[in-house]
Amino acid sequence: MSLAVRFQGIEKQFGPVRVLHGVTFDLAPGRIYGLLGENGAGKSTLMKILAGYERANAGELFIDERERDFSSSRDAEHAGIVLIHQELNLADHLSITQNMFLGHELKKGFFLDEAAMRDDARAALNDVGLHKNPDTKVRDLIVAEKQLVEIAKAMLRSARLLIMDEPTATLTPSETQRLFALMARLKDAGTTIVYISHKLDEVERVTDEVIVMRDGRFVARAPTDELTRQQMANLMVGREVSDMFPDKPPLPDDAPVAFEVEGASVPGWADGIGFSVRQGEVFGFAGLVGAGRTELFEALVGLRPLSAGRVAIEGKAARLTNPREAMKHGLTYLSEDRKGRGLHVDMALKDNLTMMTLERYAHPLIDTRAERDALKGAVKDFGIRTGNTSIRARMLSGGNQQKLALAKFLNPDPRVIVLDEPTRGVDVGAKRDIYFLIHRLAAEGRAVIVISSELIELIGLCHRVAVMRAGELVATLGMDLLTEERLIAHATGTH
Ligand SMILES: Nc1ncnc2c1ncn2[C@@H]1O[C@H](COP(=O)(O)OP(=O)(O)OP(=O)(O)O)[C@@H](O)[C@H]1O
Ligand SMILES: [Mg+2]
Structure with a gap:
């Protein structure tokens, strides 16, 4: 048997x-x-x-x-x-x-x-x-x-x-x-x-x-x-892996606000959510699956209806009706659903990478050589492992698809970065690389928002973590209060 x-x-x-x-x-x-x-x-x-x-x-x-x-x-x-x-x-x-x-x-x-x-x-x-x-x-x-x-x-x-x-x-x-x-x-x-x-x-x-x-x-x-x-x-x-998390980049008290959300509501998913993230800050979102975190951000970038709410990016009010529009305002959202909304798996790696910034490569014909150079850079920066860079995205291993998705969404050089489950399916070595990358992005003055179901990751990475429960933002914890127990207590309502 x-x-x-x-x-x-x-x-x-x-x-x-x-x-x-x-x-x-x-x-x-x-x-x-x-x-x-x-x-x-x-x-x-x-x-x-x-x-x-x-x-x-x-x-x-x-x-x-x-x-x-x-x-x-x-x-x-x-x-x-x-x-x-x-x-x-x-x-x-x-x-x-x-x-x-x-x-x-x-x-x-x-x-x-x-x-x-x-x-x-x-x-x-x-x-x-x-x-x-x-x-x-x-x-x-x-x-x-x-x-x-x-x-x-x-x-x-x-x-x-x-x-x-x-x-x-x-x-x-x-x-x-x-x-x-x-x-x-x-x-x-x-x-x-x-x-x-x-x-x-x-x-x-x-x-x-x-x-x-x-x-x-x-x-x-x-x-x-x-x-x-x-x-x-x-x-x-094949070697020692240690120090998964780098030291958090210092966050000056007077760092200006990069991203502000007020009274955001998503029918059936989120109700009256408000928060603000400063330049140089790594801001986490914790919560059980179904708490509404993904849906909130999908609505903020126009992927689903937002019934109420105001958004400002670096002090300017913005209405984001789709991810492309959001990108023009300097905000990029990497979806947790990399196959559905992250990558075009039947397209080449380089076309995926440059898709959101095609105008950069068109003068007016597409400069494929510049595209290839960009891909070479991304393969190196993000540690994408493949023996052949002219394959379609589908042929990358699962974790390497995730790295390509990250490279694609960071290619426009955004000011505000929202990463939904950025290390899902990624191996330990590459995880550490992504953590270092997130801190580098913040140290350069960007605001980084990380939605994650791995509490250790949020605690190791973030300056502050907001907790959502059943569509409401129930707590925001500063660095000195971040423990797994507290996050779980808020997420489950047993606080
Ligand atoms: N159809 C294909 N054409 C070309 N290369 C492929 C194809 N399928 C897989 N590969 C390559 O084979 C190698 C092994 O991939 P595989 O998916 O088996 O890795 P894995 O160990 O499952 O990784 P992960 O943890 O990321 O899922 C990778 O370099 C991948 O790009
Ligand atoms: Mg695999």
């Missing part, structure tokens, strides 16, 4: 670029493995080979001692192997049920058995704790809900080997908790699980053993309880 895997000398290249160099290791049945590695290390690629989405160029894959070479994901699913994708893979215009049964429709005679599919979908949603009508269109779900649909969909396939590629990146702590309980049940039932995550505390909690990859190679494995988080991080990066 459980299933054992052996990778033997797996090689993979995309065009001229080799991304896996003879990976060899095995997985025993019925255990939970953490698969660790920096962005671009090859974790997702290796797992896509196992699950039939990609084919190896060389090497062998053994499932229960038998050599296999899956030609499609269906093929792998028949063997009991199911992958939950890192980049959500749902069809937006279809309902939850339709997505869950896409290509696996239940039939009654010649006809689709709609009722049976809906019932199964409802049961699977219930398993993962998503209380939504299965007829809901996927486009009407928020990112975390889409992630839960992906997980529920995998549950329906009754996997013997389940691969979860950063499943908790968008989930709340309680959703994560429920997912871990589900994983424990699956393990008891004999399912082998591969769990990919950059959240080392979760890896520590939920896995039996960790496997570390670096630059397309297997580098180490050990029982989870024999490694500290620090040791895991060092193995991934």
Whole structure:
């Protein structure tokens, strides 16, 4: 019933670029493995080979001692192997049920058995704790809900080997908790699980053993309880990682206000929110998922209706009707939904980078050489790891897409920067680079607003942190008051 895997000398290249160099290791049945590695290390690629989405160029894959070479994901699913994708893979215009049964429709005679599919979908949603009508269109779900649909969909396939590629990146702590309980049940039932995550505390909690990859190679494995988080991080990066957070840049008392919001209301999401951020300040937004932080900022930049409220940027009143308009006023907003609103994944890296500032490169023909130079600079500044810079954004690893999105939104050189979950899916080394970058931006006199679900990140980065709960701004804590306990108490209303 459980299933054992052996990778033997797996090689993979995309065009001229080799991304896996003879990976060899095995997985025993019925255990939970953490698969660790920096962005671009090859974790997702290796797992896509196992699950039939990609084919190896060389090497062998053994499932229960038998050599296999899956030609499609269906093929792998028949063997009991199911992958939950890192980049959500749902069809937006279809309902939850339709997505869950896409290509696996239940039939009654010649006809689709709609009722049976809906019932199964409802049961699977219930398993993962998503209380939504299965007829809901996927486009009407928020990112975390889409992630839960992906997980529920995998549950329906009754996997013997389940691969979860950063499943908790968008989930709340309680959703994560429920997912871990589900994983424990699956393990008891004999399912082998591969769990990919950059959240080392979760890896520590939920896995039996960790496997570390670096630059397309297997580098180490050990029982989870024999490694500290620090040791895991060092193995991934191949050197000591220390001082995650730089010293906060000094903030002079007379620093002028850079961004001011008054009485901002977003129907159904936020009510009468006011705050101001000074030049050189890093200002955090904490809150549970659903507290309205993302929706507030989406409305402030014109991505959804703002029913009331005034905005001023560097002292001048501004009406921001869309992100482009906001950028002209000097404000840029990096969305948490990098696939939907951050990047154009089917476009080249350089076109993504220069999209918001195209006028800079047009005189009047586009100066592609200047564009290429800009990309070269961004690859270096943001540590984007890719063997080939002429690929489309989709082909970057998840974490490297996030770095490209950051580069794109900072390319216009804004005065006020709003970053929504800037380190989601980013490895420890790159996280540290982003933290240093945020402080550099602030030290240069910009105002930086960071929305994050990682409290440690807010505490380590920010001069002040505002806490939202159910659409209201309930507290703003200065540096000397920033502790996890206080932030949680305000966010949950148990203060
Ligand atoms: N279709 C493709 N074409 C070209 N290069 C690709 C393609 N798919 C992946 N790559 C490259 O393969 C390398 C490994 O990517 P992979 O997605 O496996 O990394 P990862 O370990 O999952 O990283 P992350 O933690 O960021 O998700 C990266 O350099 C990536 O750009
Ligand atoms: Mg990946």
